Amino acid sequence: DKNQREYILREEAKLIREELGYDSTLTDAEEFEQKTEALEAPDEVKEKLKKESGSRKAEAVRNAEAAPAAEPDGKAKVVQKDEKAEPVREAEKEERSFETRLGRHMDELKWLYMELYDSQEHFDDLLKNLKGFYEDRKASLNDLDKAREKDPGWYRRNGMLGMMLYVDQFAGTLNGVREKLDYIKKCGVNYVHLMPLLDTVEGRSDGGYAVADFRKVQEKLGTMKDLEKLADECHKDGISLCLDFVMNHTSEDHEWAKRARAGEREYQDRYFFFDNYSLPAMYEKTVPQVFPTTAPGNFTWLPDRQEFVMTSFYPYQWDLNYRNPVVFNEMMYNFLYLANQGIDVLRIDAVPYIWKQIGTNCRNLPQVHTIVRMMRMIGEIVCPGIVLLGEVVMEPDKVAPYFGTVEKPECHMLYNVTTMATTWHTVATRDVRLLKRQMEIVSSLPSDYTFLNYLRCHDDIGWGLDYPLLEQWGMLQVPHKKYLNDHFTGKLEGSVSRGELYNEDLVTGDARFCATTASMCGVEKAGFEQDEYAMGAAIQVDIMLHAYMLFLSGIPMLYSGDEIGQVNDYTYKEDPNKAADSRYIHRGKFQWDLVENIEKPETVQGRLFARLAELEKIRGKEKVFDASADFRIVETWDDGILGLVRESEDGKLIGLFNFSDEPRIAWIHEDDGLYRDLLSGNEMKASGVWVDGHGFFWMKRES
Numbered sequence: 252d253k254n255q256r257e258y259i260l261r262e263e264a265k266l267i268r269e270e271l272g273y274d275s276t277l278t279d280a281e282e283f284e285q286k287t288e289a290l291e292a293p294d295e296v297k298e299k300l301k302k303e304s305g306s307r308k309a310e311a312v313r314n315a316e317a318a319p320a321a322e323p324d325g326k327a328k329v330v331q332k333d334e335k336a337e338p339v340r341e342a343e344k345e346e347r348s349f350e351t352r353l354g355r356h357m358d359e360l361k362w363l364y365m366e367l368y369d370s371q372e373h374f375d376d377l378l379k380n381l382k383g384f385y386e387d388r389k390a391s392l393n394d395l396d397k398a399r400e401k402d403p404g405w406y407r408r409n410g411m412l413g414m415m416l417y418v419d420q421f422a423g424t425l426n427g428v429r430e431k432l433d434y435i436k437k438c439g440v441n442y443v444h445l446m447p448l449l450d451t452v453e454g455r456s457d458g459g460y461a462v463a464d465f466r467k468v469q470e471k472l473g474t475m476k477d478l479e480k481l482a483d484e485c486h487k488d489g490i491s492l493c494l495d496f497v498m499n500h501t502s503e504d505h506e507w508a509k510r511a512r513a514g515e516r517e518y519q520d521r522y523f524f525f526d527n528y529s530l531p532a533m534y535e536k537t538v539p540q541v542f543p544t545t546a547p548g549n550f551t552w553l554p555d556r557q558e559f560v561m562t563s564f565y566p567y568q569w570d571l572n573y574r575n576p577v578v579f580n581e582m583m584y585n586f587l588y589l590a591n592q593g594i595d596v597l598r599i600d601a602v603p604y605i606w607k608q609i610g611t612n613c614r615n616l617p618q619v620h621t622i623v624r625m626m627r628m629i630g631e632i633v634c635p636g637i638v639l640l641g642e643v644v645m646e647p648d649k650v651a652p653y654f655g656t657v658e659k660p661e662c663h664m665l666y667n668v669t670t671m672a673t674t675w676h677t678v679a680t681r682d683v684r685l686l687k688r689q690m691e692i693v694s695s696l697p698s699d700y701t702f703l704n705y706l707r708c709h710d711d712i713g714w715g716l717d718y719p720l721l722e723q724w725g726m727l728q729v730p731h732k733k734y735l736n737d738h739f740t741g742k743l744e745g746s747v748s749r750g751e752l753y754n755e756d757l758v759t760g761d762a763r764f765c766a767t768t769a770s771m772c773g774v775e776k777a778g779f780e781q782d783e784y785a786m787g788a789a790i791q792v793d794i795m796l797h798a799y800m801l802f803l804s805g806i807p808m809l810y811s812g813d814e815i816g817q818v819n820d821y822t823y824k825e826d827p828n829k830a831a832d833s834r835y836i837h838r839g840k841f842q843w844d845l846v847e848n849i850e851k852p853e854t855v856q857g858r859l860f861a862r863l864a865e866l867e868k869i870r871g872k873e874k875v876f877d878a879s880a881d882f883r884i885v886e887t888w889d890d891g892i893l894g895l896v897r898e899s900e901d902g903k904l905i906g907l908f909n910f911s912d913e914p915r916i917a918w919i920h921e922d923d924g925l926y927r928d929l930l931s932g933n934e935m936k937a938s939g940v941w942v943d944g945h946g947f948f949w950m951k952r953e954s
Contacts (some may be wrong), residue, residue, distance in 0.1 A: 272455035319949065346398075349385045352635065353378075356628040359659070363621050364576075373576040377583065379832040384587040385633045392593060392634065395486065399636040405443075406491070406596070406638050406663065407701050407806065409876035412867055413493070415708060416811035418472050421841045425473035427773035429481045431489060434846065438814055438868040442806070443485065443599065444493035446709055448472050452504045452580060454566040454828045458838070460495070460600060461502035465585040475592060482593025493596035493640065496586055499604045500568040508569050512556060521578050522569045522609065525550070530609065531559050538563075538613045544756050545831075562611075563604055573605055573622060583629055590634040598640045599623070600660070602653060613911055615645075618845040620652065623661040638663040641702060645669065646717065647692045647702070654700045667693075667702040667805060672712055674796070675771065679738040681911045683893040684724065685717060687884055690895060693804055694883045701878050702805035706796055707813065708773075711753040711763040711834055712873040732761060739764050739771060747773030749819060767837045768813045769793060774855065775818035786855065788912070790816070791945045794862050795908060798947045801870050802895055804882035810837075815845045815856040869929050869949065874901035888918035892942055904929075909942040916941055926950040 282677065364374050388396075399405050414435065422428045428445070435443060445460025450467040459469075468475050482492050501508055509517035525531055531550040538549050541564050550559045551566040561570040571578050586597060606618040623641070630637045641662035643650045646669040653663030668690050677686045714735055718728040739748040750766025769775065773789030776782075793816065801807045820839025823829040848856035872878045875897050885894035890910030897904045905926065907917045921937035928935060929949040937950055 252940055277417040280880075283701070285758050289464060295556060325377075325455070331900050348393075349382065349632070352632045353381070360625060360628050361631075362367075363625050366430070367618060367621055368576040368579070370576050373580060377580050380580070380584055381587070381629060381633050384584070384591060388591050388634060391483070391486070391700065392591065392636070393809055396634060396636040404879065407878035408876055409878075410871040411442055411806050412440050412871070413442035413444060413703070413806060413808035414438060414811055415441040415446060415493075415808060416841070416865060417446045417709070418448050420838060421811055424617050425468065425477040425481050429477075430485060432490070435490065436488060438809070439864060439871065440494065440809070441489055442491045442596070442808075444596070444808070447495045447497070448478075449495075449564045451502060452567075455502070457565055457568060458832075458834065460497050461500070461504075461565065462497050462569045463502040463504040464506070479592045482595075486593065491595035491638075492593065493598055494589060494594045495600055496589065496597045497600045498571070499580060499601040500562075500564065500570045503567045503569055505569075511569075512553065514556070521572055521580065523572055524556075526557070528559060531561070534561075534607070534613070537609075537611060542754055544754050546856065556816070561607065564601075570607065571605070572607070573618070574607075579622065579625075583626065586626065587629070587633055590630070590637050595636065596638045596640050596664075598642060599626075600642050602641045602643050602662075605646075615649075615652075620655070620661060623653065624655060624659055625927075627655070627661055640664045640666070642666050643668070644713070644715070647689065647714075651696055651700060657697075657699065664701045664703050668705050670702075670716060671708075673716060674706065674799070675712060675737060675739070676714070676716055676795070677893075677910050678771070678792070679735050680726075682724075682890050683910055684890055685721060686721060686910075688717065688895055690882075690884045690893070698804075698879050698881065702803070703808055704800050704803045704805045705808040705835065706800050707766075707768045707810045707812075707832070708808075709838060711765045713763045729760065736764055738764055739766065741776070747776050747785065749775045751819075751836055753833045765833045765836050767817055768796070768810065768820055769816040770819045770837075772796070774816050778818065778855070785862065788945070790855065790858050794866075795945045795947045797863055798866055798949065799893070799906070799908045801866055801876075802897070802904075802908075803947065804880075804897075805878055807870075812839075813840055814860055815842065815849065816859045817842055817845065866932065873929070873951070875899050875904045875951070877901070885919050885921070889915050891915050892917045894919055902954065905937055905944050905948070905950040905952075907940055907948045907950070909944060909946050912944040914941065914943050914946075921952075923952060927953055 269807045284793060357448055364377070365371075368374070398436070416428075418425055422431045425448070428443075447456075447462075448463045448468055449459070450464035450469055450950045451459050451461050452463055455461060462800065466475065467476055485492050495775055503509075503512070507518050507521050511522055511524065514892070528550075534549060540547055540549065541746045546562075549561060549563050551562040562568055563570050571582070573579055589597065602623065603619060604613065605622060606616045607613045608616055608618075623639070627639060630639065639662045639665070641653045643653050643665055647667065650665050650668075653662050670686075671688050673686050677683055708802055714732045716731075718726075718731075719840055721731060722728070734743075737743050738746045739750050740745075740752065741749050748766065749770045753765045754761040755762035769789075772793040773785060774793065777785035777789050789796055797813075817839070819836045821836065822839065823832075823835030826835075829835040829887060845856050848854035849860040850862065851857040875898065880899035880901070882899045883896050883898075885896050887894040887907065889907060891913070892915050893906075893908045893910065894904040894917055895908075897906070905919070907919075909915055917940045919937055919940060923937075926935055927933065927950065929951055934953070935950065937952075940948065940950075942948065
């Protein structure tokens, strides 16, 4: 019968493995070399095994006689369930899952590791700890892993909507966030990015990006147990959690840094220490400065050590030395520790910086991709439900390599940083040509590449635009940057924006910009002046920009407070730990009193929240918004109107967005049928479409 045949085959396979001398307690990885030796065995050994296999098969048949017999209807007889054996079988099943995943990646992982570090000892330590973290992963997370393995595109669905927030500013503590999950769900959000919350030192934290302990939450926010509870609650509500993982550096207050400062060589080797300036001088010749005004240079002198240490960002952020395998291993263990707390998405901070080499700019080096690729495989071995989100601040075509390839993927998602900056350039100039070019680049990339799209975030806006192209249109880099900063700080006549400069260089005039979405759209100015007409115009700009952002290829991300039109918070200047950093202007406390107005249609909050909710509802319902849909531009023949198209087996959708404050006509001509505006419900032709100032359309082709 079928059951007996299967049993015989299993027993035969087991006996042959024993004949070949395989140790059944070995892992797939450890067995690899034994298998190779067996395949290379002399012919006489193979012949002997072949002759003896008959007797082994006979033994398997005899054993099969004791196997459960089948009933006449083909069903096996019901036998008494061995309750004690169940946990053992389940444990064996889980171990096989780990071994299968490890076996899938073993060859490549070992090859890349040895290429970088050439240390079997450290590789063995890595494998041992991967197994340990896998065994520590709780059942609910294992179940989530299995479900996501079956649905690898789970994070790319059209219903995915993110929100980034600071725990302390939003709800005080992690437990406070847990209590506010109903509001988060009301916003339609199912992906929450908790801004840096790991242990840091007040006054030298860089907003939490100077981590003193990767396994401890800032005491004012709660505990690691609180984070785990929040993750559990979020998973019950279908919400995924994202956390920052700062790989490039640690705080000078990290235990490693303290021990390095005390002179322990083992820990100094985890950073870049130099007893004179000769090598740092060589680095400085080719390495750009991140903060030339507030933190010039890439090295910091330590008077107590009489040595230099590499600090690409701020002096209290010491760059890690990934040439040291201990650093890579330990940082991977920190990554897996956070994953085991229930984190679904790890945002890898400052990815391009993590490998240093004299004579280069220390950005985007090949070894960076090796490290990210290994990190991706480690995640797929231990916690395959995890998504890696890379922070790579470059234009889309330069960012693309961080996705890896179809066969050897790296990051699952990347921030669409340049598109964000280009969007605000378009708001200021009312000229969509550069943005259109950006969209052409995005549409030329494989649809498997997933970008995270946003209007504003915790950081400043750096005007890293395509200046060679802009110069062809008469926009020179230095004067154009000044124009943008003057426009958004409200210095130019006719500007409705309000905000402040960041890292201004008084010599070159270069600077970045900080403000909330609402303040950049004119809500702050209109509210201060009590100008109802101006407020209506500001809200319209705000909504049009969100409609455009929600239409883009990828996953949309809101910045907490944008859904209620929260404006700049200037009180940061009263805090000595924040006063020097103008980025805190858009990191203010969440105004819960404004939330009370979202049900009042006459208020700013009511008008914004309701219209955003309508857009989000449509996006969640229409499958053509899935990240896998084809995405391209459509020519409007008007430099004020951007035309975009999404198309898949679920339909065709045209988006028209007028960045001008005047009515314009989009001279499109899509003659493949009638369309329906998804917001008004009106039927219309996709030809010669009249678009109001700062107006927009989401037009779906009728089936």
